[in-house]
Amino acid sequence: MNEQVQEKLKVLAASAKYDVSCASSGITRRNRPGSVGSAEGWGICHSFTENGRCVSLLKIMLTNHCIYDCAYCINRRSNDIKRATLTVGELIDLTLEFYRRNYIEGLFLSSGVVRDPDYTMERMVRVVKDLRTEHRYNGYIHMKSIPGASREWVDEAGRYADRLSVNIEIPKEQNLKFLAPEKNYQSIFQPMFYIQQGVSASNEERKRFRYAPRFVPAGQSTQMIVGATNESDNDILRLSSALYQRSSMKRVYYSGYIPINTGDARLPALKQPPLVRENRLYQADWLMRFYGFQASEIVDDAFPNLDLEIDPKLSWALRHPELFPIDINKAEQSLLLRVPGIGVKSALLIVASRHHGRITASTLAKMGVVMKKARYFITCGELPILTVNELHPDCIRRALAGKTNPKKEADRRQLSIPFPD
């Protein structure tokens, strides 16, 4: 270990930072005698950068040399940036030393494409294989699968990694081909399909033999860039919902486009990354994964984009006033989850405490329900009955949206402060 490695670490971290995936969840593995570390099922964030984004894994590229020339990527071959390559030994040392100091939960290994996808995969697999077999490393490993990788290398990677991911990047194929001439959907969906097949095969196997080896136990994830091309939220959410149909797909990440490569005519010139839109997409994603919403309920052809001023659930509720008010003391959990201001936790609390007695408005507030929103959509026998049906949806919309708070304004101004290098 020396200063040279430190320099490489800086370069390769900066190259990996635009990949938003960070989860270290989905697999619990206890420590076995003689091995290093363990994995916690819910994932632990060990640090947060000044972006407020978590640092759970040592997110790093093996190399940022790349033969591809994707318009949206910082590492494309036509960019004049510092290039570096870590050796297998250096990367393994770094991972283990950081791990032993509780800095990280594991390794997130990505790489630029060198020579061809399979050659790159081979080099990445060597790192994870050495970690698992030679160093008996038990912690979390997330590995990127290179678009266009063959089944052989995806299978090999899946034996050692906890999670694999292939990034879709652009939600429509013609746009992807336009921005990334070397890629197409075939090269992305094929590795995804290999992963899905491997997971199902291993699950079948484990039904028969309890100790059959696991394949990518924490499933796969992917990422889409938002705002670099002209897809609507409808296109994006429909694609995510189709991806979630596969059992191995655990997360779809949305990354607000940051104009990294200024001067490329194929990309829009944005003043600020579309952070609010990104946030709304995540909220919609949560509605699909935890609240029982269908993508078609959140957006459709008549309403193709999410409302930036109010959250998607409130927006849905205001479009469907006929379903409200909902009786807190009687409604099923699935209906409670549809009320704006009631989350998964508070819905569980409400259902659990109902058989002890009636629930009132004041207890709801204590349970963590956001009454500011929820009061228009519920009855519990004692609230003044001014629900969404008595007031007009537009009126509620105005009451809940568009409040500019001076504190937030100040924060937005802070965004423009140049960050010291």
Next chain:
Amino acid sequence: MIVFRYDKTFEGLLTTLFDAYTRRTFPERLLSENEPLPMFSEKAHRVITESYKSLRVWAALEKKLSRAVCGMLMHVWLSELPGSDELLFRYMHKALDAPSSIATHFADKDVMEVKKIAGKVSKEREHLMQFVRFQQAADGTFFAPVSPIYNALPLTMPYFTQRFADQKWLIYDTRRRYGYYYDLKTAEEVTLNTDEHLLDGKLDDAWMTQDEKLFQSMWKEYTLALTIRERINPKLQRQHMPRRFWKFMPEKN
């Protein structure tokens, strides 16, 4: 007003409950041995902690409440918040009197309060698991100072013994002046006679292993390199990673 005095231990609290049931009087306040009596109180009963009494009460509670809820009671006790013992007393009293478990009766003030405080302590436990930073000493032992607001360190031991099973470590609570030392087999509670040199949280350079400084600076540089300039949001950072943890974290020093 009825007042009980006890020795401010968890066993003492359980014994208090035992005494209250045998005397059929339930105190409104629980005081330590030498706290002054509040006004208008009759004379205080002094509880003498006895393990057979406390064990009996705990067994009764375990019959009434699930293991998770008993764990929550432990969490509330470790919060060390003023009044948390009286809250626990009221909760246990209600739990023992009720025909069925009161654990989900969230409309009840005390049940909700216990859940809230247990949640806070559990959060602190999670913060420790997230933000503990080890420094390697020259003899190979890993040392980490902590100063959590609630006494959550004992709750993290299952995690640390699992995660760092093949290295010796010492995690030291500089606020409460005790810690846990793991010797590759079990984690034992330790108090050090001279701990002044550990209280600022930094190992002396002479004590550190050779590469320790390098790894700390690498980690700092790494988190800086990972920051995206267009997305600076210090408020969100502080929300997820409260400032009180920064003093022991190399990326923030």
